[in-house]
Amino acid sequence: MKRLRIFNSLTxxxxxxxxxxxRVGVYVCGVTxxxxxxLGHAFTYTFFDVVVRYLRYLGFRVTYVQxxxxxxxxxxxxxxxxxxxxKQVVEENTREYLDDMRWLNNLQPDVYPRATDxxxxxxxxxxxxxxxxxxYEKNGCVYFNxxxxxxxxxxxxxxxxxxxxxxxxxxNNPDDPNKRDPLDFVLWQATKPGEPxxxxxWGEGRPGWHIECCAISMKYLGNTIDIHGGGxxxxxxxxxxxxxxxxxxxxRHFVRYWMHTAMVRHQGEKMSKSLGNLxxxxxxxxxxxxxxxxxxxxxxxxxxxxxxxxxxxxNAEKDNGLFKKIWLAQSRAGAPLHMNDCxxxxxxAMNDDFNxxxxxxxxxxxxxxxxxxxxxxxxxxxxFLNRAFNILGLVVEY
Numbered sequence: 308m309k310r311l312r313i314f315n316s317l318t319x320x321x322x323x324x325x326x327x328x329x330r331v332g333v334y335v336c337g338v339t340x341x342x343x344x345x346l347g348h349a350f351t352y353t354f355f356d357v358v359v360r361y362l363r364y365l366g367f368r369v370t371y372v373q374x375x376x377x378x379x380x381x382x383x384x385x386x387x388x389x390x391x392x393x394k395q396v397v398e399e400n401t402r403e404y405l406d407d408m409r410w411l412n413n414l415q416p417d418v419y420p421r422a423t424d425x426x427x428x429x430x431x432x433x434x435x436x437x438x439x440x441x442x443y444e445k446n447g448c449v450y451f452n453x454x455x456x457x458x459x460x461x462x463x464x465x466x467x468x469x470x471x472x473x474x475x476x477x478x479n480n481p482d483d484p485n486k487r488d489p490l491d492f493v494l495w496q497a498t499k500p501g502e503p504x505x506x507x508x509w510g511e512g513r514p515g516w517h518i519e520c521c522a523i524s525m526k527y528l529g530n531t532i533d534i535h536g537g538g539x540x541x542x543x544x545x546x547x548x549x550x551x552x553x554x555x556x557x558x559r560h561f562v563r564y565w566m567h568t569a570m571v572r573h574q575g576e577k578m579s580k581s582l583g584n585l586x587x588x589x590x591x592x593x594x595x596x597x598x599x600x601x602x603x604x605x606x607x608x609x610x611x612x613x614x615x616x617x618x619x620x621x622n623a624e625k626d627n628g629l630f631k632k633i634w635l636a637q638s639r640a641g642a643p644l645h646m647n648d649c650x651x652x653x654x655x656a657m658n659d660d661f662n663x664x665x666x667x668x669x670x671x672x673x674x675x676x677x678x679x680x681x682x683x684x685x686x687x688x689x690x691f692l693n694r695a696f697n698i699l700g701l702v703v704e705y
Contacts, residue, residue, distance in 0.1 A: 309658045311365065313534075314610060316542060316565035317462055321660055324564065331367040332528030333359055336520055336537035336545070337419075339376040340400035341385040344407040345585040346604075346615060347571040347578045351538050353601060353700070354568055354609045354661070356413040358534070360698050361657055373416040374523045375401060377423050378513055380478065383502060393503065407588045412597055412700045418527050422514070426505045428522040429514040432556050433494045433507075441555040445485040447497030447510040451517075453490050456551045462565065463543035474544045478516065492548050494518050517548035525553065535562040539569055540577070569612040578615065586615050598701050599624040605663040605699060626667075627704070629674050633692060634705050636677060636685055644683040649673040650691050663699065670695055 311324040335355045338348060352373075359371045377397045386393040409415075433449050436442035441455045453459045460470070470490055475481055481489035493515035498504035504511040524532055530553075537546065546565065553561040570577045574584045591600055602623040607613045649669050656665035673692065677685050696703060 309655050311361075311658045312660055313564050313566065314660045316567050317562070322564065326367060326533065329366070329368055331362055331369045331534065332532040333362070333369055333371045333534045333536070334520070334524040334528055334532050335371075335373045335416075335535075336541055337373040337375050338400075338404055339379045339381055340397050340404055341379070341381045342400060344404050344588045345578055346573075346588060346591070347538065348404075349407070349411060349588050349600070350571050350604050350607070350609075351536075351568045352408060352413055353411055353604050354663075355536050355566075356411075356700055357605065357663060357698065358536070358566070358661060359414060360700060361661070364694075364698050370418070370528060371414070371416045372418040372420070372524060372527045374520060375419065375421045376516065376519060377401070377421045378503065379516060403589070407592075410592060410597060411588070411601065412702055414700075420523050420527070422519040422523070425519070425522050425526065426514060428526050429518045430495070430507050432518060432522055432552065433509075435556045436494065436552060439555065441552075442494055443487065444509050447495075447512060448483075448485050448493060449495040449509055450486055450491040451494055451548065451552050451555075453488060453492075453551065456555055458554070459551050460547065462550055463547045465543055470543060477540075477544055479544065492517055492544065494552070517545055518552060520545070521549045521553045521556075524549075525557070530557040530559040530561070532562055534564045534566055536566040537568070539567040542567055566609075568609045569607075572612060572614040591620070595620050595624060596627065596704070598627040598630070598704060601699070601701055602626055602667055606667055608664055609661060626671055626674075629671065629678075630692075630701075631704050633674050633677055633685075633689060634703055636689070638686050639682060639684050641680075641682040641684055644677060644680050644685050644688045646673055646676070646688045646691060649676075649688075653691075653695055657698070666695070666699070 312321045313324045314321050359369055362369050382393050382396055386396045433442060436451060437444065437449065442449055442451050467490065471481060474490060495507055495509055495514055496512050498511040504513055550561050572578060573586055576582050576584055578584055578586065599620055603619045606619065652669045653666050656662040656669065670692065673688060677688055693703060
């Protein structure tokens with residue numbers, strides 16, 4: 308069997324996955340709970356669920372961390388819009404998100420930390436960066452100085468000219484009078500009237516977005532983590548900034564393998580809350596079972612952008628019906644059904660940067676083979692199929 312190779316967003320190449328200790332730390336950027344779960348969320352978190360499952364199948368001891376960004380401008384704006392306390396917005400949407408993930412059969416992360424429980428960890432990183440001359444304070448706000456990091460841009464590979472409009476779309480304020488450079492990003496922001504705040508060496512305020520994942524990932528997985536994942540839209544500025552501040556603070560390589568899922572499109576645009584073109588998981592749950600939705604999601608390679616099409620779900624529902632027939636198939640007295648090529652093909656696909664579309668196609672062909680050979684003994688084939696279902700997080704249904 309081939310060894311696992313993973314596409315690393317930092318190097319732009321597939322690389323052999325290795326761990327000298329057998330332990331693997333996986334960090335995936337979690338949701339900002341100001342709205343309900345859409346299909347783009349489901350695609351990312353279902354894929355990384357399969358990553359964790361497969362690494363464990365291969366024998367690695369995985370610690371899976373996924374954060375909850377429970378303080379953010381979007382949350383505060385939503386609370387104001389709905390006339391609710393910001394904590395109420397967080398709790399309501401977090402409950403719905405976790406319920407959707409359980410329904411999807413996604414494993415609960417080993418650690419599921421809230422940003423607000425790690426304010427002190429974030430402050431410590433800010434202090435360290437300021438001490439090293441990598442950050443500066445003005446009027447109670449602290450900023451990372453991008454000019455202090457010669458490698459800034461190595462993940463996104465964007466020029467400063469291309470960075471600025473993207474950063475501005477994603478929360479950057481280029482006109483902030485406290486900044487030395489429009490791309491310098493916030494580590495700590497001074498409190499504003501009516502907003503929640505915490506105490507810090509720079510006065511009352513709250514952390515910036517990028518420092519949250521930096522502090523949380525390093526707290527639970529160490530200064531260098533194995534896999535850092537999220538949607539492709541996080542590469543810049545979020546992951547670029549996380550990388551810059553982490554390596555500047557510790558002097559250590561931050562992430563060994565960066566992995567990013569492609570965007571899900573709908574109505575000609577990236578599916579997003581801001582555009583209002585969401586396909587909500589809660590709506591799909593009313594019409595399709597969990598295997599149909601998981602197979603539909605995993606029938607797209609995680610690095611390939613795709614557009615929502617309900618025909619995919621209907622086809623996945625048919626495939627699930629096919630697999631249901633397999634579980635009902637009785638053991639027969641004939642010679643065992645030959646399936647070594649399917650098993651080899653399945654694992655070769657998974658080892659080739661998690662090629663789940665090919666893996667599912669191989670399982671589909673095996674199911675057809677089982678049903679077409681009524682005189683053969685199928686116990687071994689069903690045993691392998693069950694193992695593959697566990698890796699993909701599919702549920703055995705009768």
